[in-house]
Amino acid sequence: MDSKDDKRDVSCSSPVCVHNPHLDALKDDILYHFSLGTATHDLPAMFGDVKYVCVGGSPWRMKSFTEFIAAELGMENPKSEYPNICAGTDRYAMYRVGPVLSVSHGMGIPSIAIMLHELIKLLHHAQCKDVTIIRIGTSGGIGLEPGTVVVTKQSVDATFLPKFEQVILGKPVVRNTDLDQSLAEELLQCSKELNQFETVIGNTMCTLDFYEGQARLDGAFCSYSEKDKQDYLNKASEAGVCNIEMESSVFASMCKLSGLRAAVVCVTLLDRLKGDQLKSSHEVLHSFQQRPQKLVGYFIKKQLKAKAILN
Template structure:
């Protein structure tokens, strides 16, 4: 039987279950692709991951994957992979080491720790989009099923104590629209950016067990740049006043936005489109209503970033029945 015959079928819009509002319902089961052209390829090269469905035995390498954790920094995701080795009680034999599977590419890193993938996504929507496409295809070619996706990161908070963990229930763009616009064939297509509420609430319950910091659920605003798009006063260009900035940030905060970053819209829109259960969990490292500059020490930032990792690790351990 050929490789393409063993893969799960692709689905069209009509095959996805939707709620009364038209949202695609996230589900367990096999990873599917909404692209009828993939199986017509003689070889599907995942260029930015340095993998291929012909060069590599993807089902043997990745078929047991149940959790994919994305984060911006390659170093952070390498550290997260080593952290998960300990959390999952995995014994790396003498002479062996945890290695970057995508070492042939300098774009992203990819580590596998048992059923967990740790992947860097870079900064911003374009970088996130590329790696999300290729990771989803990787999971499809590997015949994975019942997969959960997580984005772990940092963000600017609004009216929150730095160190607060925000779990996103919906991502919005800089105009507070809950969808990502993609220019396709000369048209602007709008892809809704919603996440799995049940998964959000379970993560919040896990985080709230630690009373040394707050874990909250709310909207995340995703911008296309770090400075002007986020109403910062400290970029190379700025055409607005302090009063303009504060009025804008207070307005979006009043409309439910708790934090601001640069990848959530893409992650949520693509996960929703793929009907994969997913969550975004970010720690705030500054209250943007008070300052644009990050003043916390390196040690404090490391501690704050670790909160998201610990929450997701506890979720994974719980679902793998690891005490």
């Protein structure tokens, strides 16, 4: 196999690392999909004191998280609509309250990868320090009760290997998908303190597709049997996979390259061993989707309280 691990040094002069010497030649780095730029916006003034970045699929969910964390931190403003910082584009949405930035990333690896390239550059240009980034979302569980929250230990591919592979200049490049284990343990401890729902640490399988790539039987095409599906999902479970989603591998690899402390926190909406389609009521699913928000909100509030005591 021609692929090899990307072994570039993650050390750099900025607390949030970029690995692109060509950026130094740009008079204006245009973050096109955010409708922001270094010449048109004062990024250090706008984002320099950001300490926590939470990302998730839908703009609605990330605005909801912003409203939630504002209330948790006592920063809510009844008159504020929390304007979308990226209102000049329809690709992504971005909201901010205090030290917390909330950004949508769409669905799937290509969409979140584009967002992360520009987000990492934004944090770099803004001279942010000691940033923690957490993906919050939904997933399909394997052998877990629906509503269980999974904090990812490692993101694995559809063959259960902990790697993210991308073709660059016609050659496959393989990158590591480890996440910050101390952060995962902190989040698990926060869930125990909350004591509102079950939370586990386990591997997350990241796929390129929602249907056949996740062994569903209900897509437009399917070339395998129910038994084939069950055999595959059981092998995934034996490999330590607790849930399945579509963004964690590139998220883990890009955060690791940039030196960002990162975690993935997803709730399971169903047990894929028992079916493929969501049958829970809208109210139940909505309550499930709030669980990662509650856990991450509790974590951020606890962190800020501890820092305030130290200061």
